Amino acid sequence: MGEAVTKATEAESVSDDALRGFIGYHMKRAMAVLQADLNRALKPFGLRMVSYSALVMIVENPGLRQTQLADALAIERPNLVVILDGLEEAGLITRDKVPADRRAWALNPTLKGRKLADKATAANRVDEARLLKGLPADKRALVIEVMGLIETGRGGPEA
Amino acid sequence: MGEAVTKATEAESVSDDALRGFIGYHMKRAMAVLQADLNRALKPFGLRMVSYSALVMIVENPGLRQTQLADALAIERPNLVVILDGLEEAGLITRDKVPADRRAWALNPTLKGRKLADKATAANRVDEARLLKGLPADKRALVIEVMGLIETGRGGPEA
DNA sequence: TATTGTTATACTCTATAACTATA
DNA sequence: TATAGTTATAGAGTATAACAATA
Numbered sequence: 001m002g003e004a005v006t007k008a009t010e011a012e013s014v015s016d017d018a019l020r021g022f023i024g025y026h027m028k029r030a031m032a033v034l035q036a037d038l039n040r041a042l043k044p045f046g047l048r049m050v051s052y053s054a055l056v057m058i059v060e061n062p063g064l065r066q067t068q069l070a071d072a073l074a075i076e077r078p079n080l081v082v083i084l085d086g087l088e089e090a091g092l093i094t095r096d097k098v099p100a101d102r103r104a105w106a107l108n109p110t111l112k113g114r115k116l117a118d119k120a121t122a123a124n125r126v127d128e129a130r131l132l133k134g135l136p137a138d139k140r141a142l143v144i145e146v147m148g149l150i151e152t153g154r155g156g157p158e159a
Numbered sequence: 160m161g162e163a164v165t166k167a168t169e170a171e172s173v174s175d176d177a178l179r180g181f182i183g184y185h186m187k188r189a190m191a192v193l194q195a196d197l198n199r200a201l202k203p204f205g206l207r208m209v210s211y212s213a214l215v216m217i218v219e220n221p222g223l224r225q226t227q228l229a230d231a232l233a234i235e236r237p238n239l240v241v242i243l244d245g246l247e248e249a250g251l252i253t254r255d256k257v258p259a260d261r262r263a264w265a266l267n268p269t270l271k272g273r274k275l276a277d278k279a280t281a282a283n284r285v286d287e288a289r290l291l292k293g294l295p296a297d298k299r300a301l302v303i304e305v306m307g308l309i310e311t312g313r314g315g316p317e318a
Numbered sequence: 319t320a321t322t323g324t325t326a327t328a329c330t331c332t333a334t335a336a337c338t339a340t341a
Numbered sequence: 342t343a344t345a346g347t348t349a350t351a352g353a354g355t356a357t358a359a360c361a362a363t364a
Contacts, residue, residue: 014231018219018280019212023287023299024193026306028208029233031190032355033310034183049187050331053178060177067345072173074188076333081347103340103345121177128182131309139301140182146302147185150290151192191332209354225323235356240324262322262363321364332353341344 023150034131041127045120046090050075051083052120058093059109059117065098066105092116182309193290200286204279205249209234210242211279217252218268218276224257225264251275 019025038049047055053073058064064072070080084107087093092113095105109117132140178184197208206214212232217223223231229239243266246252251272254264268276291299 014216014220014223014227016216016219016231018215020303022283023291023302023306024190024197024208025212026303026310027186027190027193030306030309031183031186032233034186038183048330049183053184056177057173057175060175061173064173065345068173072175074191075331077346078334078348079332101341101345103338105346124181131312132182132305133312135305135308139305142298143182143302143305144179144185146291146294146298147182147189149294150189151185153290153292207353226321234354236323237325237357238355260322260364264323319364322362323360324362325358325360327358328356330353330355333351335348335350337346337348339345339347341342 037127037131038124041123042120045116045123047116047120051086052117052124054080054083055087055092055109055113055117056121058087058107059114062108063106066107069107087113196286196290197283200282201279204275204282206275206279210245211276211283213239213242214246214251214268214272214276215280217246217266218273221267222265225266228266246272 016025035049038052042048042052045052050073054069057069057072061068066080066084067077070077073080084093084095088095091110094108094110096108098104098106175184194208197211201207201211204211209232213228216228216231220227225239225243226236229236232239243252243254247254250269253267253269255267257263257265
């Protein structure tokens with residue numbers, strides 16, 4: 001029987017009009033693509049998005065403590081521990097004793113860590129440029145500005 | 160003993176210069192705030208970000224099948240099943256037999272589902288407006304446009 | 319054979335409580 | 342008592358393989 005004609009070529013008839021106005025809907029999908037893309041670019045270096053961010057922050061701020069780094073990366077301290085374990089085992093950073101406070105560790109990059117951070121940063125730049133191909137610098141800056149607005153602009157959960 | 164003077168007021172000395180240029184870094188942080196905020200706004204309705212999106216899509220596209228919805232929401236079919244189980248148990252949607260294809264379910268909203276989708280959408284609009292307080296419509300549109308560019312603009316993993 | 323929905327499973331990311339050693 | 346780092350654990354979210362029913 002020839003009943004298959006009404007099948008339509010799949011998702012072409014699905015409308016997402018009601019969701020199109022929501023920034024969150026678009027950001028989630030874009031974020032998924034971007035993160036997968038970034039992690040693929042970082043894989044040759046044995047890094048993922050978060051471990052890369054941590055390494056760069058340590059290179060840029062040698063001697064900083066784990067609590068400071070966790071705050072800067074907006075992740076919880078317990079979750080940072082395993083990330084740093086990985087970086088340390090890979091010989092990219094060291095956890096050094098702080099004489100002034102024997103509870104704390106000073107995070108420092110090794111030479112290997114600094115070199116890898118540079119290479120990974122270069123790879124990331126290439127990758128992001130490809131993903132945002134043709135996006136003018138001013139538009140890119142605006143997006144970053146709006147992300148900052150969202151992040152800090154918690155109009156007030158209790159306000 | 161007065162040795163605490165060198166302690167500094169925590170993260171104020173931490174620089175993230177090297178990460179500031181990366182859209183992914185900012186998007187991830189903004190996304191975390193936005194998603195937490197959205198989920199808080201949706202909690203009174205018993206919805207989360209994904210289940211809300213699914214419900215709205217079903218209201219807007221009654222009769223669609225699960226594979227179509229999973230494609231539209233960019234989630235895997237197995238993960239959609241549990242989301243739909245929740246919506247169905249809450250009496251917001253029904254899974255109806257499709258005569259033409261006895262393997263498939265047609266997803267339809269109940270009256271209760273349609274009403275809840277309207278209320279949740281209104282709440283979301285209020286919440287997102289607060290989070291993006293003062294952001295002009297054209298800038299908002301640009302952000303959405305760039306998100307679309309990122310999502311579709313996979314310059315080519317194999318290209 | 320291929321596809322729809324499903325189950326089971328695993329892996330990542332994130333969040334919280336509680337412990338230790340220091341302060 | 343409070344804080345730095347840690348451990349253990351639980352919860353989301355996401356991804357893949359494999360199955361039954363049907364095409």
